[in-house]
Amino acid sequence: MSDMFEVTILGASGGPVDGNTQSFMIRPARARDLNAVxxxxxxxxxxxxxxxxxxxxxxxxxxxxxxxxxxxxxxDFESIDLYVDxxxxxxxxFSRGIYDLSxxxxxxxxQKAGALFHGIGEYYITHAHLDHISGAIINSPLAxxxxxxxxxxxxxxxxxFTMEALKKHIFNDIIWPNLVxxxxxxxNLKSIAERQGYRSNTIPDWQIYPFKVHHGNKINSDxxxxxxxxxxxxxxTVSGKCLVVCGDLEYRIAPGGDCVPxxxxxxxxxxxxxxxxxxxxxxxxxxxSIESDKLYGHLSPIRLIKMAKKLESxxxxxxxxxxxxxLNIIITHVKKIYAEVDPRLQILEELKHHASxxxxxxxxxxxxxxxxxxxx
Amino acid sequence: MSDMFEVTILGASGGPVDGNTQSFMIRPARARDLNAVxxxxxxxxxxxxxxxxxxxxxxxxxxxxxxxxxxxxxxDFESIDLYVDxxxxxxxxFSRGIYDLSxxxxxxxxQKAGALFHGIGEYYITHAHLDHISGAIINSPLAxxxxxxxxxxxxxxxxxFTMEALKKHIFNDIIWPNLVxxxxxxxNLKSIAERQGYRSNTIPDWQIYPFKVHHGNKINSDxxxxxxxxxxxxxxTVSGKCLVVCGDLEYRIAPGGDCVPxxxxxxxxxxxxxxxxxxxxxxxxxxxSIESDKLYGHLSPIRLIKMAKKLESxxxxxxxxxxxxxLNIIITHVKKIYAEVDPRLQILEELKHHASxxxxxxxxxxxxxxxxxxxx
Numbered sequence: 001m002s003d004m005f006e007v008t009i010l011g012a013s014g015g016p017v018d019g020n021t022q023s024f025m026i027r028p029a030r031a032r033d034l035n036a037v038x039x040x041x042x043x044x045x046x047x048x049x050x051x052x053x054x055x056x057x058x059x060x061x062x063x064x065x066x067x068x069x070x071x072x073x074x075x076d077f078e079s080i081d082l083y084v085d086x087x088x089x090x091x092x093x094f095s096r097g098i099y100d101l102s103x104x105x106x107x108x109x110x111q112k113a114g115a116l117f118h119g120i121g122e123y124y125i126t127h128a129h130l131d132h133i134s135g136a137i138i139n140s141p142l143a144x145x146x147x148x149x150x151x152x153x154x155x156x157x158x159x160x161f162t163m164e165a166l167k168k169h170i171f172n173d174i175i176w177p178n179l180v181x182x183x184x185x186x187x188n189l190k191s192i193a194e195r196q197g198y199r200s201n202t203i204p205d206w207q208i209y210p211f212k213v214h215h216g217n218k219i220n221s222d223x224x225x226x227x228x229x230x231x232x233x234x235x236x237t238v239s240g241k242c243l244v245v246c247g248d249l250e251y252r253i254a255p256g257g258d259c260v261p262x263x264x265x266x267x268x269x270x271x272x273x274x275x276x277x278x279x280x281x282x283x284x285x286x287x288x289s290i291e292s293d294k295l296y297g298h299l300s301p302i303r304l305i306k307m308a309k310k311l312e313s314x315x316x317x318x319x320x321x322x323x324x325x326x327l328n329i330i331i332t333h334v335k336k337i338y339a340e341v342d343p344r345l346q347i348l349e350e351l352k353h354h355a356s357x358x359x360x361x362x363x364x365x366x367x368x369x370x371x372x373x374x375x376x
Numbered sequence: 377m378s379d380m381f382e383v384t385i386l387g388a389s390g391g392p393v394d395g396n397t398q399s400f401m402i403r404p405a406r407a408r409d410l411n412a413v414x415x416x417x418x419x420x421x422x423x424x425x426x427x428x429x430x431x432x433x434x435x436x437x438x439x440x441x442x443x444x445x446x447x448x449x450x451x452d453f454e455s456i457d458l459y460v461d462x463x464x465x466x467x468x469x470f471s472r473g474i475y476d477l478s479x480x481x482x483x484x485x486x487q488k489a490g491a492l493f494h495g496i497g498e499y500y501i502t503h504a505h506l507d508h509i510s511g512a513i514i515n516s517p518l519a520x521x522x523x524x525x526x527x528x529x530x531x532x533x534x535x536x537f538t539m540e541a542l543k544k545h546i547f548n549d550i551i552w553p554n555l556v557x558x559x560x561x562x563x564n565l566k567s568i569a570e571r572q573g574y575r576s577n578t579i580p581d582w583q584i585y586p587f588k589v590h591h592g593n594k595i596n597s598d599x600x601x602x603x604x605x606x607x608x609x610x611x612x613t614v615s616g617k618c619l620v621v622c623g624d625l626e627y628r629i630a631p632g633g634d635c636v637p638x639x640x641x642x643x644x645x646x647x648x649x650x651x652x653x654x655x656x657x658x659x660x661x662x663x664x665s666i667e668s669d670k671l672y673g674h675l676s677p678i679r680l681i682k683m684a685k686k687l688e689s690x691x692x693x694x695x696x697x698x699x700x701x702x703l704n705i706i707i708t709h710v711k712k713i714y715a716e717v718d719p720r721l722q723i724l725e726e727l728k729h730h731a732s733x734x735x736x737x738x739x740x741x742x743x744x745x746x747x748x749x750x751x752x
Binding site: 015017021043108114128137141169172174175179338 | 391392393394395396397419420422423425429432448449450452484485486487489490504505506507510511513514515516517518541544545546548549550551552553554555594595596603672712714715716
């Protein structure tokens with residue numbers, strides 16, 4: 001029961017299937033209120049309804065061997081054990097605790113889902129690509145004018161480039177009604193500073209650090225103009241435990257010869273003792289069958305393993321009694337391509353294979369699966 | 377078996393729930409190929425998968441009394457008979473014909489769904505609000521680089537204001553990769569002319585006429601600058617049968633004293649004999665409990681009935697032997713608000729009440745329900 005974070009997977013797809021793209025709803029494990037933040041908003045209320053339904057089934061949550069994953073490849077539904085490490089604690093739907101809070105005094109599913117939605121005070125957006133924002137934007141009219149009496153200051157946060165994109169291209173009365181006009185503040189957009197801890201208003205024990213990363217190049221550009229993205233470090237200031245959640249990112253060699261995500265690894269090693277790092281959610285969009293020039297700013301199994309191995313070596317250099325990297329790495333943003341086998345299962349197999357080859361034997365790999373809550 | 381159109385409802389919500397907003401996949405009834413067009417793209421491949429699943433269950437489609445609707449209000453699932461007129465022919469999922477075509481030689485659900493997706497040659501977009509485009513945009517990388525050997529020229533069509541919005545604010549390498557750069561034509565954006573029949577490339581027997589309508593005012597504007605939207609008239613040139621599909625629209629009195637959508641009614645009366653008008657898909661986003669200044673450019677039951685009654689009176693003036701308006705009006709884009717009762721059921725009840733008061737007794741009202749195919 002020492003888990004500090006409770007992560008409900010609203011969406012973990014990297015497209016091209018729509019409806020459940022990346023969105024993680026996170027709260028302190030076993031908290032006694034409905035407060036939560038989302039990292040990314042590719043899916044929203046539609047998936048909250050689905051998670052609520054996943055909770056239904058009596059007082060007890062689903063047993064592990066009853067948990068099913070929507071796959072649609074070899075079989076339409078597969079066992080959760082193929083996707084999630086057996087030692088990682090999960091529950092179907094929301095955790096029992098927050099589900100019970102959402103149910104109190106509410107009779108129907110849409111109202112329970114609404115209560116959970118209103119508990120989300122902040123969205124930390126990694127970048128403004130549609131698969132990371134579409135759900136939160138379509139939900140946004142619900143941030144005002146409801147009959148629920150739950151406090152209701154929704155804030156979208158992110159680095160400058162993300163907030164500017166939302167202002168200019170989304171809330172512009174063309175793609176979406178301008179709900180952020182000055183003076184009414186129905187939706188707040190708030191830029192936060194790179195590498196600095198931002199104290200969450202929704203969960204005041206948390207400091208949230210954004211790091212800028214590269215996510216490939218713009219297509220329609222003669223120069224190599226970068227698309228940018230963000231990695232978030234969520235730090236619980238009471239316990240010191242930390243969780244890393246990544247937006248899309250690429251393995252890019254910087255002019256100095258180091259790969260860019262290594263800067264974040266160095267920050268981690270300097271600031272987070274190894275036993276305080278609870279887990280990392282990171283994209284691995286494609287299987288190894290995709291050629292490297294077709295990654296379009298995403299990771300592949302071998303590159304992700306290189307990064308994890310580098311993190312291990314940094315910790316090893318810094319901490320004398322450090323043995324090996326021991327944590328959960330949870331994969332998100334897999335592309336749902338045409339295939340015979342679920343690409344998520346293929347990617348997990350490749351990650352375990354490459355990890356074994358480089359001796360990264362104490363990292364536990366799982367896939368983020370929509371409709372489940374992970375305890376870390 | 378004289379139905380000319382087969383409309384599969386991929387999404388019919390007007391938000392704020394995400395994941396199944398407006399998108400209609402349409403083909404000639406009982407056609408022998410996979411070709412289809414979509415009007416709007418608020419939902420896409422994610423809902424196509426769900427429709428394919430709805431087809432599974434042996435050789436026979438679901439019987440009417442086994443058909444269920446996801447509601448999440450009084451009950452999570454309700455009987456279809458509450459939503460769809462008993463004389464309107466529907467099937468669960470896709471029609472048996474197109475489902476069988478998609479299944480031939482394909483073993484898994486994602487491949488069947490992909491085949492159906494690749495059959496969609498054209499998206500006719502009513503306006504660029506995110507709830508009408510998000511699915512199609514997130515699906516768009518699938519329009520190239522697949523292992524399926526199905527012809528694959530995806531075209532997004534619409535009036536100028538819609539196409540300009542997609543170019544400037546969506547496919548701009550900020551909100552979405554620029555897949556429409558000159559020279560490669562991975563995605564085509566094509567402006568079509570108002571009130572002129574555009575011959576569909578996907579279904580050459582069809583002429584599609586766009587009409588510009590108003591959809592409220594921009595919020596962040598001192599002047600009354602309109603948000604625009606589109607109504608499409610799909611005309612089968614062989615049978616002469618027509619189907620009308622509306623984007624969001626408001627009942628607005630023009631300077632001449634007539635309401636703006638009446639212009640479309642006049643066009644219909646001048647060009648489509650009453651017996652050739654198969655049906656109208658039209659939004660009715662809100663129940664009558666919403667005050668008129670909170671409609672934000674949408675219809676309400678009483679305004680929709682006024683428009684239908686006006687159409688009846690125009691036909692009556694024009695055709696000597698015309699008795700009364702006899703057609704299916706199918707409601708879409710209902711807002712999923714907090715309530716005890718499913719607002720779709722409330723709106724249907726209000727429509728029938730107002731229709732009865734004005735003597736509009738031969739119009740059959742139904743609700744568009746995701747996951748079902750309607751024959752008109």
